[in-house]
Amino acid sequence: MPILEKIAEKLHLKSPASKEDSAKAETSMKKAPVFDNSKITVIFVLGGPGAGKGTQCAKLVEEFKFCHLSAGDLLRAEQNREGSEYGAMIKQYIKDGQIVPMEVTVKLLENAIKATLEEGRSGEGWADGKGRFLVDGFPRKMDQALKFDEDVCLSSLVLFYTTSEEVMLKRLMKRGETSGREDDNEESIKKRFSVYKETTMPVIERYKKLHKIAEIDSGPSVDKVYEHSAKVVRELLAGKLSGNVTA
Numbered sequence: 644m645p646i647l648e649k650i651a652e653k654l655h656l657k658s659p660a661s662k663e664d665s666a667k668a669e670t671s672m673k674k675a676p677v678f679d680n681s682k683i684t685v686i687f688v689l690g691g692p693g694a695g696k697g698t699q700c701a702k703l704v705e706e707f708k709f710c711h712l713s714a715g716d717l718l719r720a721e722q723n724r725e726g727s728e729y730g731a732m733i734k735q736y737i738k739d740g741q742i743v744p745m746e747v748t749v750k751l752l753e754n755a756i757k758a759t760l761e762e763g764r765s766g767e768g769w770a771d772g773k774g775r776f777l778v779d780g781f782p783r784k785m786d787q788a789l790k791f792d793e794d795v796c797l798s799s800l801v802l803f804y805t806t807s808e809e810v811m812l813k814r815l816m817k818r819g820e821t822s823g824r825e826d827d828n829e830e831s832i833k834k835r836f837s838v839y840k841e842t843t844m845p846v847i848e849r850y851k852k853l854h855k856i857a858e859i860d861s862g863p864s865v866d867k868v869y870e871h872s873a874k875v876v877r878e879l880l881a882g883k884l885s886g887n888v889t890a
């Protein structure tokens with residue numbers, strides 16, 4: 644059985660039916676996403692490696708009580724989980740700056756959203772079965788974007804952080820002095836830049852066409868960038884945002 648099908652089956656995404664049966668089932672009953680986007684707000688957070696996504700997410704969590712799900716962190720946790728059959732594969736993909744097969748990442752995100760909702764959080768944004776999520780570093784590839792929006796939850800917005808490669812490289816090399824990340828070294832960073840340009844930029848273009856992008860210059864200081872981030876998020880949550888914005 645091909646590796647992707649095997650992964651899907653193991654993650655309970657797919658029953659071991661024949662290909663023909665699966666194709667028939669898919670055309671006859673298109674399922675609604677698992678989570679209803681009128682209750683669950685999902686904001687994707689994209690930008691080049693080291694653009695400052697995680698830093699901004701941490702601040703948005705404080706002010707707006709989001710649940711922050713970093714796809715990279717979820718993958719690293721799965722990589723380190725004892726008994727994970729994907730650990731070695733994930734390790735290699737991350738080292739090479741490549742995108743792990745989407746079945747794994749989408750399922751990890753779905754599971755994390757479900758687990759968070761089951762915690763029964765309360766307070767701003769979490770009453771009556773509602774919830775708000777920042778999905779950081781995802782979707783990096785078109786298949787992930789389509790799968791998540793169709794099967795998991797239709798996203799509301801993409802926060803898109805931009806700055807130069809020179810700035811990102813400098814930030815990541817500095818972070819690499821203490822992060823312990825196997826991909827914070829010049830060789831891996833260069834690979835991540837090229838995957839970002841070739842594979843993730845088309846995803847960003849897709850959301851631009853859907854008028855769902857808020858582009859934010861992440862070159863200035865953390866606080867300055869945050870002013871823009873918070874303004875955009877405030878407007879989105881107040882229902883005042885429609886179309887792409889540049890902050």
Ligand SMILES: Nc1ncnc2c1ncn2[C@@H]1O[C@H](COP(=O)(O)OP(=O)(O)OP(=O)(O)O)[C@@H](O)[C@H]1O
Nearest residue numbers: 691692693694695696697698814818861863864865
């Ligand atoms: N606006 C900023 N000015 C200066 N340094 C920043 C800024 N934003 C983030 N940094 C620093 O740059 C490094 C990378 O930031 P961060 O981890 O937030 O980036 P990221 O986009 O999440 O990266 P990755 O995609 O690799 O996970 C961190 O060490 C962080 O402290």
Ligand SMILES: O=c1ccn([C@@H]2O[C@H](COP(=O)(O)O)[C@@H](O)[C@H]2O)c(=O)[nH]1
Nearest residue numbers: 714715736737740741742743748780781
């Ligand atoms: O959807 C995703 C997100 C991430 N990856 C892999 O993880 C690393 C690190 O991601 P960070 O967001 O920088 O923490 C990334 O380079 C990919 O190898 C992925 O495969 N799919």
